[in-house]
Every structure is written in structure tokens, then in C-alpha cells.
Amino acid sequence: MSAAPASVLFVCLGNICRSPLAEGVFRSVIEARGFGDQVLVDSAGTGGWHQGSAPDPRSIAIAARHGIDIAGQKARKFRPDDFERFDLILGMDRSNADDLRALAPAQAKNRVHLFLEYANGRTGEVPDPYYGGPDGFADVYRMIRDASGALADRLGWRASAPLRGQASSMM
Numbered sequence: 589m590s591a592a593p594a595s596v597l598f599v600c601l602g603n604i605c606r607s608p609l610a611e612g613v614f615r616s617v618i619e620a621r622g623f624g625d626q627v628l629v630d631s632a633g634t635g636g637w638h639q640g641s642a643p644d645p646r647s648i649a650i651a652a653r654h655g656i657d658i659a660g661q662k663a664r665k666f667r668p669d670d671f672e673r674f675d676l677i678l679g680m681d682r683s684n685a686d687d688l689r690a691l692a693p694a695q696a697k698n699r700v701h702l703f704l705e706y707a708n709g710r711t712g713e714v715p716d717p718y719y720g721g722p723d724g725f726a727d728v729y730r731m732i733r734d735a736s737g738a739l740a741d742r743l744g745w746r747a748s749a750p751l752r753g754q755a756s757s758m759m
Contacts, residue, residue, distance in 0.1 A: 593675030593677050594627060594628060595630075595673060595676070596614065596628070596674065596675070596677075596678065596739075597629075597630050597678065598610035598614070598631040598680065599609050599631065599632050599634060599666055599668055599680065599688060600634075600679075600684055600716070601680075601683075602633045602635055602663065602718075603632050603633030603639075603664060603665070604633070604642075604663050604718075605725075606714050606716065606732070607631035607633065607680060607717060608643040608647055608658050609629060609643070609658065609728065609729060609732055610680070611629055612651050612658035612660065612661070613654075613680075613732050613736045614649060614695050614739065615629045615672050616656050617736045617737055617740050618745055620638070620659060621745050627745075628673075628674075632667070632729070633664070633665055634666055634684055635665065636665035636667075636689045638663040639663055639665055639702060640663060641658075642661065642663075643645060646717070646725045648723060649725070650725045650728075654729065654733075658759040659732070666691075671692055671696035672696075674699065675699060676699055676701070676706075677698075677700045678701055678702070678703040678707075678739075679700065679701070679708055680703055680714040681702070681716070688725075703735055704731065705737045706738070706739070706742075707735035707739035708739075708742075714728055714732060715727075715728065
């Protein structure tokens with residue numbers, strides 16, 4: 589991608605665990621770097637089961653523990669017009685990315701990527717913590733936090749000083 593995207597969409601299965609957490613964490617990273625008002629950041633799910641629901645309480649809790657408020661987000665299903673609205677569409681796992689590529693018109697297929705691979709070049713997926721305990725959400729938070737910093741770096745949104753420790757929110 590030659591120019592930094594003006595819009596980034598994170599996508600998981602139901603839009604209540606991973607993608608709302610990624611939306612909140614990435615937004616806090618770019619806000620801390622001074623780019624928050626220049627980028628549209630959103631999240632969606634490939635399925636619509638939870639449409640209109642708040643994120644999973646465990647995602648809200650792990651985000652809040654790190655100073656990020658995602659409680660006001662509402663789950664939504666990915667829509668075909670998202671291919672027009674977003675420059676970069678990042679699936680949390682291979683199944684999400686494959687589903688998105690299958691839906692994508694030819695001119696939008698190159699906008700769909702696997703989040704961890706695109707962000708930091710590492711093979712891997714963000715696992716769905718839904719059926720696990722709080723430790724799974726903490727692990728997912730760390731993966732998303734690391735990948736969000738790497739994504740911001742890759743897209744050219746570098747901090748004037750290296751970020752250390754926890755993501756903070758300016759909300």
C-alpha cells in the first residue's frame with residue numbers, strides 16, 4: 589500500500605470479543621501517536637448473531653484494565669459496502685479473512701488481510717477467546733496490542749517516542 593489508509597476495519601466472527609478489542613486498542617495507539625483524527629477505525633463480524641450488542645464483558649474488562657473504554661461499541665455485521673468504505677480490512681483469523689475474500693469484489697480482494705500477518709509479518713491468528721476464561725482474553729489483548737503497534741509502524745504512524753507498557757486511551 590503506497591499511502592497510509594484513511595480507514596481500517598477489524599473483523600472477527602461475532603464482533604463482540606476480538607474485533608471490538610482490536611478497534612479500541614488500535615484507536616488508542618494511533619491517538620497516542622497523534623493520528624486518531626485522521627483515520628476511520630471500526631469493527632464488524634462476519635456473522636450477525638450479536639448485532640446491536642455491546643462487546644463481551646470480558647473484552648470490556650481487559651480493555652478497561654489497560655485504560656481503554658470499548659463499552660459503548662455495538663456489534664454489527666460486515667456489509668458489502670464496507671469494501672468501498674475501508675482501505676484496509678483485517679480478519680482476526682484465517683476463516684474470517686477467507687470469508688471476506690469470498691465476498692469481496694475483484695477490486696477489493698487486495699484490501700483483505702490476516703491481522704497478525706499484515707501487521708507484523710508473523711504467521712498466526714488471533715484466537716477466539718469466547719469459550720475460555722479471562723486468561724484467554726488477556727492473551728488476546730497482548731497479541732492485539734503488539735500487532736496494533738506494529739500496524740501503526742507499518743502504516744507510517746510512528747510515535748515521536750517509543751511506546752512502552754500498556755496502551756492508554758485519550759477518550
